[in-house]
Amino acid sequence: MSTGNTVWIVDDDRSIRWVLEKALNQSGIETQTFDNGESLVRKLGTEYPDAIISDIRMPGMDGLELLGKINDSHPGMPVIITTAHSDLDSAVASYQGGAFEYLPKPFDIDEAVAMTERALVHASELQAQSEASAVVEEPSGEVGSTEIIGEAPAMQEVFRAIGRLSHSNITVLINGESGTGKELVAQALHKHSPRAKEKFIALNMAAIPKELMESELFGHEKGAFTGATALREGRFEQADGGTLFLDEIGDMPADTQTRLLRVLADGEFYRVGGHIPIKVDVRIIAATHQDLEALVTDGRFREDLFHRLNVIRIHIPSLRDRREDVPKLMQFFFNKASEELDSECKVLTKESEEYLCQLDWPGNVRQLENTCRWITVMASGREIHLEDLPPELLNQQPIEGEATGVSGDWQENLRRWADQELSLGKKKILDTAVPIFEKLMIETALKHTHGRKRDAAVLLGWGRNTLTRKMNELGMNGSGEEDED
Numbered sequence: 372m373s374t375g376n377t378v379w380i381v382d383d384d385r386s387i388r389w390v391l392e393k394a395l396n397q398s399g400i401e402t403q404t405f406d407n408g409e410s411l412v413r414k415l416g417t418e419y420p421d422a423i424i425s426d427i428r429m430p431g432m433d434g435l436e437l438l439g440k441i442n443d444s445h446p447g448m449p450v451i452i453t454t455a456h457s458d459l460d461s462a463v464a465s466y467q468g469g470a471f472e473y474l475p476k477p478f479d480i481d482e483a484v485a486m487t488e489r490a491l492v493h494a495s496e497l498q499a500q501s502e503a504s505a506v507v508e509e510p511s512g513e514v515g516s517t518e519i520i521g522e523a524p525a526m527q528e529v530f531r532a533i534g535r536l537s538h539s540n541i542t543v544l545i546n547g548e549s550g551t552g553k554e555l556v557a558q559a560l561h562k563h564s565p566r567a568k569e570k571f572i573a574l575n576m577a578a579i580p581k582e583l584m585e586s587e588l589f590g591h592e593k594g595a596f597t598g599a600t601a602l603r604e605g606r607f608e609q610a611d612g613g614t615l616f617l618d619e620i621g622d623m624p625a626d627t628q629t630r631l632l633r634v635l636a637d638g639e640f641y642r643v644g645g646h647i648p649i650k651v652d653v654r655i656i657a658a659t660h661q662d663l664e665a666l667v668t669d670g671r672f673r674e675d676l677f678h679r680l681n682v683i684r685i686h687i688p689s690l691r692d693r694r695e696d697v698p699k700l701m702q703f704f705f706n707k708a709s710e711e712l713d714s715e716c717k718v719l720t721k722e723s724e725e726y727l728c729q730l731d732w733p734g735n736v737r738q739l740e741n742t743c744r745w746i747t748v749m750a751s752g753r754e755i756h757l758e759d760l761p762p763e764l765l766n767q768q769p770i771e772g773e774a775t776g777v778s779g780d781w782q783e784n785l786r787r788w789a790d791q792e793l794s795l796g797k798k799k800i801l802d803t804a805v806p807i808f809e810k811l812m813i814e815t816a817l818k819h820t821h822g823r824k825r826d827a828a829v830l831l832g833w834g835r836n837t838l839t840r841k842m843n844e845l846g847m848n849g850s851g852e853e854d855e856d
C-alpha cells in the first residue's frame with residue numbers, strides 16, 4: 372500500500388546529483404542527495420527512502436560496498452547503480468551485488484527517470500506483499516515560487532483569468548499539452564485565492580494505480596481491506612479548507628468519477644470501508660492534456676462530472692503557439708539554473724536563440740527548462756553557440772511530414788520568414804505571404820505547361836476560371852502570353 376516515492380541519490384559529482392534531483396522532482400519524486408556513501412549509511416540508521424541511486428566510483432565507500440550494506444540492512448530496497456565506466460565488469464558486479472538496475476553514464480535523463488519509476492513500483496509491490504500497511508504521505512501544502520513567464524497574448528489571457536478568479540473559490544478546469552505549466556497555473560490560482568494560507572495538494576491521476584485511487588482520495592478505515600492496518604486520511608480530508616489539484620483528470624477510472632461527482636454535489640463522502648459521512652470544504656482545480664469532450668462522447672468520462680468541473684476553463688497554449696515567449700523563458704531558466712548550480716549564467720548567441728525559437732518543443736516549457744539546465748551543466752563557455760546545444764535538438768527536424776531535401780527547406784524558410792516578420796511587429800502577414808505564394812505557384816505551373824493555362828490549372832488543382840481570376844487579382848495577365856482557348 373505504499374505510495375512512497377522518495378529516492379536518495381549519492382554521487383560525488385555535484386552536477387549529476389543536481390541533474391538527477393531536478394529531473395526526478397519534476398516527475399513528482401522526492402529526493403535527498405548525498406556526496407558520499409558514508410553519510411547515506413548514517414542516515415539509513417534513522418530513516419529510509421523507497422529507492423537509492425548510487426554512483427559506483429566514489430572516494431571512500433564505493434557504490435558496490437554501499438550496495439552490500441544496503442542489502443544487509445534493508446533487503447529488497449531497489450538500488451540503481453550508475454557508472455561513468457560502462458564496462459561489463461561493473462555491470463555484472465552491480466547485478467551480482469543485488470542492484471535493481473545498472474545505468475551507464477552518460478545516461479539519458481528520461482531513461483533514468485523511467486528506471487527510477489520502475490524501481491519505485493517494485494518497492495511498493497514488495498512492501499504491499501510483505502506488510503501491506505498503509506503509509507500516510509505527508510502533503511507539503513506549500514506552494515513554492517509561482518513565477519509564470521508569459522508575454523504572449525494567450526498567456527496574458529491566462530494571467531487575467533487568474534486575477535479575475537482571485538476572489539473566488541470556483542472550480543477551474545485547466546487544459547493544455549503536457550509541460551505547458553498547468554500545475555504552475557493551478558498553484559498560482561491557489562496562491563491568489565482566499566485559500567492561499569491553506570493547503571494546496573496536487574495529485575496526478577495518471578500516477579496512481581487504479582486500485583489505490585479511492586483510498587488515496589477518500590482515505591480508508593482500519594480494516595477496510597487486507598493490509599489496511601490503520602486508518603488513513605485521504606487527500607480530500609487533507610485538503611480541507613484548501614485546494615485539491617487533480618492532474619490528468621481524464622485518467623480517472625469510471626467508479627472514482629462517480630464518487631467524485633457525489634463529493635462535488637454533496638460536499639461529503641465516506642472513507643473506504645467507512646459509514647460516517649465526512650464533510651469537507653475543498654476547492655477543486657482539475658487539469659488534463661486530453662480532449663475531455665471527446666472522452667465524454669466516447670463514454671469514457673461522465674458528462675455530468677465534466678459539466679461540474681468545466682465551470683471556468685483556462686487553456687494554456689503550447690509553446691510552439693507562443694514562440695515569442697521562448698527567449699524570456701530561456702533567460703529565466705538560465706538564471707534559475709545558474710543560481711541553483713552556483714555557476715555563471717549562460718547567454719545564447721543570436722544564432723542559437725533563433726534556432727531554438729523555431730523548434731517545435733513537443734515537451735513544451737518543461738523540455739525548454741530541461742534544455743537550459745542541460746546547457747548550464749554541459750556547455751563549457753559562457754556564450755552558447757549552435758554546437759553547444761543538446762545533440763538531439765540539433766538533429767531535430769522542426770518540420771512535420773517530409774522533412775528532408777527541398778520540400779523541408781522551403782517550409783523552414785517560410786517559418787523563419789514568418790518568425791522574423793512577427794518579431795518585427797508586423798501584422799496581417801498572410802496578406803503579404805499568400806499572394807507571393809500563389810504567384811510563385813502559378814508561374815511555376817505555367818512554366819511547366821509552356822504557358823498553357825488550362826493545363827496549368829490542372830497541375831495546380833484549380834478550375835480554369837479560378838486560375839484566370841487569381842491571375843487577374845495578382846496582376847499576372849499583362850504578359851501577353853495566351854493559350855489555346
Ligand SMILES: Nc1ncnc2c1ncn2[C@@H]1O[C@H](COP(=O)(O)OP(=O)(O)OP(=O)(O)O)[C@@H](O)[C@H]1O
Pocket residue numbers: 397518519520521547548549550551552553554555556618660700703736737740
Ligand atoms: N510560463 C512559465 N514560466 C515559468 N516556468 C514555467 C512556465 N510554464 C511551465 N513552467 C515550468 O515548467 C515545468 C512544467 O510545468 P508544469 O508541471 O506546471 O506543467 P504541466 O502542464 O502541469 O505538465 P504535465 O501535464 O506533464 O503535468 C515546471 O518546472 C514549471 O515550473
